[in-house]
Amino acid sequence: TQLLEQSPQFLSIQEGENLTVYCNSSSVFSSLQWYRQEPGEGPVLLVTVVTGGEVKKLKRLTFQFGDARKDSSLHITAAQPGDTGLYLCAGDETGANNLFFGTGTRLTVIP
Amino acid sequence: GAVVSQHPSRVICKSGTSVKIECRSLDFQATTMFWYRQFPKQSLMLMVTSNEGSKATYEQGVEKDKFLINHASLTLSTLTVTSAHPEDSSFYICSARPSRGTGELFFGEGSRLTVL
Numbered sequence: 001t002q003l004l005e006q007s008p009q010f011l012s013i014q015e016g017e018n019l020t021v022y023c024n025s026s027s028v029f030s031s032l033q034w035y036r037q038e039p040g041e042g043p044v045l046l047v048t049v050v051t052g053g054e055v056k057k058l059k060r061l062t063f064q065f066g067d068a069r070k071d072s073s074l075h076i077t078a079a080q081p082g083d084t085g086l087y088l089c090a091g092d093e094t095g096a097n098n099l100f101f102g103t104g105t106r107l108t109v110i111p
Numbered sequence: 112g113a114v115v116s117q118h119p120s121r122v123i124c125k126s127g128t129s130v131k132i133e134c135r136s137l138d139f140q141a142t143t144m145f146w147y148r149q150f151p152k153q154s155l156m157l158m159v160t161s162n163e164g165s166k167a168t169y170e171q172g173v174e175k176d177k178f179l180i181n182h183a184s185l186t187l188s189t190l191t192v193t194s195a196h197p198e199d200s201s202f203y204i205c206s207a208r209p210s211r212g213t214g215e216l217f218f219g220e221g222s223r224l225t226v227l
Contacts (some may be wrong), residue, residue: 031214033215033216035218040151040202040221040223041220042117042204042206042218042219042220042221043155043204043218044117044218045216045217047205048215081169086152086154087155088155090216092214097160098145098157098160099216101154101155101157102154103153103154104152104153104154106152
């Protein structure tokens with residue numbers, strides 16, 4: 001089983017603050033996905049990054065794929081209460097049929 | 112985007128009974144579907160890979176006779192928890208990858224099982 005470590009595991013911040021979540025692995029992935037999951041629901045795909053060094057922006061969210069395609073980061077600017085949730089990274093290893101999920105980061109944005 | 116539906120979303124059963132959870136891809140065909148288990152405040156743990164027309168692939172530590180898979184069509188996979196016990200209580204999530212697509216996974220809404 002491939003291991004994707006996310007940090008921090010828990011994060012509680014005030015509305016308007018910025019934050020960064022990290023996803024690290026020793027394995028190389030052909031692509032990496034970020035999901036957000038709310039309690040009692042399935043994960044929802046936010047973005048897929050494919051190219052080493054790639055940066056994608058989704059409104060206040062900025063995703064970056066590491067040059068070596070082993071790690072990724074998610075930066076949220078001016079966090080809002082609606083950003084609260086469990087953030088999961090997932091790596092797609094070449095030749096593997098399944099995604100390998102990260103350990104998760106639970107974000108709470110306090111109004 | 113592609114839609115995956117799970118049913119039921121919540122189920123409560125008595126210890127010793129069997130529970131079936133369905134996972135349907137509503138607008139695409141999926142040769143492979145995945146079943147995960149998620150404990151409170153934790154990430155997803157892959158249990159089994161369901162392959163249409165062939166045997167399911169179970170992850171280490173997952174009992175084949177406990178968690179039965181039926182993937183009889185390209186749009187439906189069912190997970191049956193047999194002789195359920197309180198320790199089987201959990202949030203079960205399925206996902207499917209379109210046979211023709213970019214490789215993205217689409218997730219169901221999840222099914223919360225409570226075994227009394």
